[in-house]
């Protein structure tokens with residue numbers, strides 16, 4: 398995925414892929430600033446930057462985007478996908494990272510420090526997805542008269558509950 402573009406060997410100048418990737422996108426791709434800042438700070442990169450002595454550099458060049466839902470969404474995508482693109486869980490993803498890096502390495506220390514924040518971001522997105530699904534179902538229910546049953550037979554002499562009256566071009570045919 399694009400957020401890990403900094404792993405590309407030819408772009409690796411600091412060896413810290415969020416910073417290398419963001420600099421490439423900013424300086425050589427004229428990418429949208431929001432995208433660049435998302436890449437620079439993906440999955441709590443500031444914590445890893447601290448481990449690498451690059452915290453101030455990262456923060457000064459690429460402030461965290463002031464859009465918490467978007468920042469969480471990228472964490473979710475990162476934590477829900479294995480390095481080869483297979484869907485996974487946050488538990489499996491974090492465990493898998495720690496099989497590739499020593500616990501006391503830079504990445505190992507970072508992942509252990511970021512564990513709680515990464516899980517919390519994933520859970521916030523999951524909660525938003527559940528709410529969105531429920532909201533979508535409720536909207537479809539209203540739009541499709543699922544909750545009104547026999548009202549389908551009405552022909553503008555509607556049952557008082559018939560919400561189809563609120564549509565500008567009301568007729569007796571189902572909307573789909």
Ligand SMILES: [Fe+2]
Nearest residue numbers: 400401414439
């Ligand atoms: Fe990454």
